[in-house]
Amino acid sequence: MWNKTLAGTLAVVAAGVLFVTLQPASATATGSGHDDRGPIVIGHRGASAIRPEHTLLSYEAAAALGADYIEPDLVSTKDHVLVARHENEIGGTTDVQNHPEFAGRRATKTIDGVAVTGWFTEDFTLDELRTLRAKERIPDLRPDNTAFDGLAPIPTFDEVIELAQRLGVGVYPETKHPTYFDSIGLSLEEPLLAALARHGWGGARSPVFIQSFETGNLKALRSATRLPLIQLINGTGAPYDLVAAGDPRTYTDLVTPEGLREIAKYADGVGVATTRIVPAGPDGKLLEPTTLIRDAHRRGLKVHTWTIRPENSQLPVDYRLGDPASPAYAGATGDVMGWLVRLFDLKVDGVFSDDPGIARATRDRVFST
Structure with missing residues (x-):
């Protein structure tokens, strides 16, 4: 019965009329990660399964569907204002290409060692960015958005932050490409802490986590704030600040017992790709879980995992539903609830979900008994 109720709620949301059917859970969630109802639910880029990512529409939907935290990825404008975009390149997430007055801003830059061509937030003032409008980043997968x-x-x-405080949820900001932004004189960390302080969220119990895929900025933040810090761990590769410094360590090195012991010196948890918890074999099917959660918990670290997406193409093979030969298979909803239950059973402390409504409903069902 609960599945039918949730499906009805999501149908209403998809139609563009959003009713609050679940109360935001952050009344008991704090930056310490404590929630007596189970793992926290983080609205990944808001509720990006049903609204264009990193918009107030998406964050509001996430809160209404029961997220404990909303996740803004942060980049800087030319006049050093932090804005929410997944990347500083905005050609795929805004209508900038429809603005001939900005045609000359198109450029190719090297971001974290990779050449990227497009339009970049650091080349626009906030007032100029305000003339743009957001759009869905992956329309083929999410046409309704x-x-x-x-x-x-x-x-x-x-x-x-103002929206989060009004709706009673926390924020989980990520600093994007901190080494790059440092290199152009637009450091992200100082304005991030200043913004949180302006709104009274500067203490260890504030409903805030600060996350980064790099290590150096988190270490610097540790001496500047009591807010909880999360070291992000990708499924492959290495933190770019280590690469830039010639340090050979990779993300795999960071999740060894020794690596986690080092992380525990400056961070309060790790945010890991799900493949770090349950890897997949060559056929795409899941293998036995790793010891990462146990190893992290032994060192006092929270484990948050990303990203739980509802579409078949974004789920492990074991949790996909329907006929793979169907043209609609990739975008069809799979057994996302089953995947969440598996992760909850493994004792994760939080999940990043594109559809926080499903994550919240699953969490509440699993931890209500």
Whole structure:
């Protein structure tokens, strides 16, 4: 019965009319990660399964569907204002290509060692970015979201915090490409802490986690704030600050018992790709879980995992549903609840979900008994 109720709620949301059917859970969630109802639910880029990512529309939907935290990825404008975008390149997430006055801003830059061509937030003032509108980043996978294209501006971090406080949820900001932004004189960490302080969220019990795929900025933040810090761990590769410094360590090195012991000196948890918890074999099917959660918990670290997405193409093979030969198979909803239950059984402390409504409903069912 609970599945039918949730499906009805999501149908209403998809139609563009959002009713609050679940109360945000952050009343008992704090930056310490404590929630007496089970693992925290983080709205990944908001509720990006049903709204264009990193918009106030998406964050509001996430809160209404029961997320404990909303996740803004932060980049800087030319005039050093933090805004929410998954990347500083905005050609795929805004209508900038429809603005001939900005045609000359198109450029190729090297970001974390990779050449990227497009339009970049650091080449626009906030006022200029305000003339743009957000759009769905992956329209082929999420065509319903395109109905909201052109409706939402790019939000500032201050606006995200204000929305979160009004709706009773926490924030889980990520600093994007901190080494790169440092190199162009637009450091992310100072304005991030200043924004949180302006809104009274500077203490260890504030409903805030700060996350980064790099290590150096988290170590620097440790001496500047009591807010909980999360070291992000990708499924492959290495933190770019280590690469830039010639340090040979990779993310795999960081999740060894020794690596986790080092992380525990400056961070309060790790945010890991699900493949670090349950890897997949050559056929795409899941193998036995690793010891990462146990090893991290032994060192006092929380384990949050990303990203739980509802579409078949974004789920492990074991949790996909329907006929693989069907043209709609990739975008069809798989057994995302079953995947969540598996992760909850493994004792993760939090999940990043594109559909926080499903994550919240699953969490509440699993931990209500």
